[in-house]
Amino acid sequence: xxxxxxVEKFVEENRDLFNKLNDDFMKGFFSPVSEMYFDxxxxxxxxxxxxxxxADETNMKLIKDNIDKYNIRPNRSFTYxxxxxKYSEKELQKMYLDEKxxxxxxxxxxxTDLSVLLxxxxxxxxxxxxxxxxxxxxxxxxxxxxxxSENGLIKQYGKILNDYFKGVxxxxxxxxxxxxxxxxxxxxxxxxxxxxxxxxxxDCGLFKPWLDEQIMSAVKIFAPYQVMDSVLxxxxxxxxxxxxxxxxxxxFAPTELTLKLISNFKFIPNxxxxx
Numbered sequence: 001x002x003x004x005x006x007v008e009k010f011v012e013e014n015r016d017l018f019n020k021l022n023d024d025f026m027k028g029f030f031s032p033v034s035e036m037y038f039d040x041x042x043x044x045x046x047x048x049x050x051x052x053x054x055a056d057e058t059n060m061k062l063i064k065d066n067i068d069k070y071n072i073r074p075n076r077s078f079t080y081x082x083x084x085x086k087y088s089e090k091e092l093q094k095m096y097l098d099e100k101x102x103x104x105x106x107x108x109x110x111x112t113d114l115s116v117l118l119x120x121x122x123x124x125x126x127x128x129x130x131x132x133x134x135x136x137x138x139x140x141x142x143x144x145x146x147x148x149s150e151n152g153l154i155k156q157y158g159k160i161l162n163d164y165f166k167g168v169x170x171x172x173x174x175x176x177x178x179x180x181x182x183x184x185x186x187x188x189x190x191x192x193x194x195x196x197x198x199x200x201x202x203d204c205g206l207f208k209p210w211l212d213e214q215i216m217s218a219v220k221i222f223a224p225y226q227v228m229d230s231v232l233x234x235x236x237x238x239x240x241x242x243x244x245x246x247x248x249x250x251x252f253a254p255t256e257l258t259l260k261l262i263s264n265f266k267f268i269p270n271x272x273x274x275x
Contacts, residue, residue, distance in 0.1 A: 031218060032134035033125040035187050039177065039194035040144045042114055042224065042270050044157075047078050049109030050096060051085065059086055069243055071271040074225045074232060074251070076195055102147040106154065113271045114192065122168055125190075138168045141188075149174040178204035185209055190220040192268075197226055214262040221263050224270035225252055 040046060048063070048070070055063060062082050063070075070081035078092040079085050087095070095101045114121075125138055142161075144154050149172045158172040178198055185191070185206045193199050199206050210216045225248060227235075241247045252267055259265035 031189070032129050032132035033189045033220075034129070034134060034136060034139060036125075036138060036140045036190040036192075037185075037188045038140065038142050038192045040142055040147070041076075041194040042192050042222075043112055043118070043142065044106070044109040044115060045112055045272060046105050046109045046147065047076070047092075047096065048272065049107070050092065050101060050105040051078060051082070052110075053101075053104040053108040054087060054095075056086065067272055071269070072225070072243070072245055072248060074227050074235075074242055074248060075229075076224070076226050097146050099148070102151055103153060106147055106151065106157075110272050113269065113273055116273065119165070122165060126167065140168055140170050142170060142172050143177060143180075144172055144174045145176055147174060177206075181205045182209050186216065188219060190222075192222045194224070194270075195226065196223040197228060199223075210263060216263050219263050221259070221265045222268045223265075225267055227252070 051063065052060070059082075062084060066081045073080045077089060078096075079089045085092075096105070122138060129135070129138075140161075142158075144151070147154055149155070149158075154172060154174075158170055161170045162168075177193070177195070178201065182205050186209050191206075198204060200211060201207060210219075210221075235242060235251065240251065256265060256267050
């Protein structure tokens with residue numbers, strides 16, 4: 001875990017992410033935050049962990065040289081930013097779901113900026129809960145899928161979190177997010193998802209309450225950028241600069257605005273700290 005001084009410095013250097021979180025909490029000024037959901041990859045980048053665990057010296061240089069591009073990629077791809085990696089996207093996707101790679105995948109996973117800011121997020125939540133006169137603990141579900149929640153390193157991770165953060169109860173599960181039911185989703189006050197395309201599909205348990213019935217207007221929902229392959233191909237054909245943060249923000253603005261009409265939604269950077 002980072003020291004208090006490290007976290008304070010990191011918050012200052014990553015003011016954009018912190019401000020996005022803070023703005024959304026201020027909108028729900030008197031609403032308690034008792035239930036939170038996180039997909040594991042938004043806290044620990046297990047995709048990158050898998051690639052690092054497989055990388056030789058040449059591949060490690062490829063990763064280091066292109067990490068800034070990886071940080072703002074417009075999808076959840078392994079290889080989008082790492083052209084020439086020793087394994088293909090299809091091969092890495094298969095390994096990602098294969099249990100025999102899961103321990104090394106988690107062992108080499110890198111903490112994201114959001115992971116470093118968890119303490120600040122919980123403080124915002126506690127402050128809001130005081131205003132809402134809620135005195136209970138914050139219940140946090142971390143979905144470790146595709147890694148089993150019974151994996152030894154995952155169990156150790158859960159214990160560290162529960163020991164470190166007071167007033168927060170962590171529950172680690174391992175379930176394909178699309179299989180979680182409507183009742184589970186509608187009790188959440190905050191959701192940070194990894195795969196927006198999966199979560200907005202009609203066969204996902206979140207689809208009906210969020211996009212169909214639209215009964216989650218007060219829920220804070222965050223996600224990293226993700227666009228369908230067909231749209232990405234169109235942007236490339238139009239020669240959009242997909243390595244430019246402002247261009248990406250403009251391209252994703254219509255989606256963010258649409259989802260903001262039915263929930264407290266924002267795209268947030270889900271990045272690997274490079275300093």
